[in-house]
Amino acid sequence: MPHLESDPAFHLVGNTPMVPLHRLFANNKGIEVFAKLEYYNPSGSVKDRIxxxxxxxxxKTGKLRPGMTVVEASSGNTGAALAFFCARLGYKLILTTMTKVSEEKKNHMRMLGAEVIVCPTDVHHDSPEHYINRAAQIARETPNSFHVNQYDNPLNTEAHYLTTGPEIWRQMDGRVDWLVTGGSTGGTITGAAKYLKEQNPALKVLLPDPKGSALYHIAKTGVSREEDLGPYQVEGVGKECLTDAIDITVVDESMQYSDADAFGLCRACARLEGILPGLSAGGNLAGVQWLMDRIPGPARIVTIVQDAGVKYLSKLLKD
Ligand SMILES: Cc1ncc(COP(=O)(O)O)c(C=O)c1O
Incomplete structure (x- = not known):
């Protein structure tokens, strides 16, 4: 059975392009915006890295051996990345996800051979039916299983500290003032921000958060409020509470956006830049717009396009 490092696809992960966005944001303050296109990773998202x-x-540590079953909860991207590598390496894979996840993402995971268990979206995060708790239960009950547990796994954050952060620094020639990116596990924002702040302590971080998630208020005040929680259509970002993978102290600013803001910016970015971002990246662009109205120029802003809008066409094509 092949192992990961011997698979040529392993070397396709990371080193994604950074492109300037020229037309989407009008400004006369000398603010430059750059987007790191994570959908160039082999399974189509930032999650290949973790x-x-x-x-x-x-x-390497023997926690995962031939014949074992990998188990994980995912809003679709970690799931697709696992399905891609598990197919290539011969591991069985069981994924839990939520009803709200796009049909494209659910079917992508299924096509790559994963068993996909769809859990209800609108359940409390303590409920055994919640997709994260369900995956933990499946892992406990499945003999010979390996539970990835991206939410509480320090290797999630470390992957971004070791790859995403250094790539941004290199691609920006060491000149970057703001990082704008949303969070779910928080691995991307925490790992990349830690690395970038070590290089430039003046660098600031904005976390755009969908309305209905608790992270905005937690970033602002340190506490989460049940009354902030509600449904939203954007996928893969926002949370009801902090995971172990996120260090919220890396966040300097936070803002909230609506589904309409995110969807609108996905569509506008496609028409004006030829780049169709995924829904959470549409939310990041809402954050960039919010920031540009508030900071003086000149400044250089980097945002992350975690995946592509083709994963959400069924949602984006509806109003
Ligand atoms: C589309 C999308 N955007 C953003 C994120 C958030 O990334 P992180 O878990 O590193 O906070 C995810 C995570 O699943 C995602 O799938």
Whole structure:
């Protein structure tokens, strides 16, 4: 059975392009906006980075051995990344996800051979039916299983500290003032921000958060409020509470956006830049717009396009 490091696809992860957005945001303050296109990773999202880091470690430490079953909860991208590598390496894979996740993402995971268990979206995060708790239960009950647990796994954050952060620094020639990106596990924002702040302590971080998630208020005040929680259509970002993977102290500013803001910016970015971002990246662009109205120029802003809008066409094509 092949192992991860011997798979040529392992070397396709990371080193994604950084492109300037020229037309989407009008400004006369000398603010430049750059987008890191994570959909160039082999399974189509930023999550390939954490999956190779976690699987490689698990194989090296013997936590994952031939014949075992990998188990994880995912809003679709970690799931697709795991399905891609598990198919190639011969591991069985069981994923839990939520009803609200786009049909494209659910079917992508299924096509790559994963067993996909769809859990209800609108349940309390303590409920055994919640997709994260369900995955933990499946992992406990499945003999010979390896639970990835991206939410509480320090290797998630470390993957971004070791790859996403350094790539941004290099691609920006060490000149970057703001990082704008949303969070779910918080691995991306925490790992990349830590690295970038070590290089430039003046760098600031904005976390755009969908309305209905608790992270905005937690970033502002340190506490989460049940009354902030509600449904939203954007996928893969926002949370009801903090995971172990996020260090919210890396966040300097936070703002809230609506589904309409995110969807609108996905569509506008496609028409004006030729780039169709995924829904959470549409939310990031709402954050960039909010920031540009508030900061003086000149400034250089980097945002992350975690995946592509083709994963959400069924949602984006509806109003
Ligand atoms: C589309 C999308 N955007 C953003 C994120 C958030 O990334 P992180 O878990 O590193 O906070 C995810 C995570 O699943 C995602 O799938």
């Amino acid at each position: 999956v190779v880091h976690i699987l490689r470690d698990a194989e």
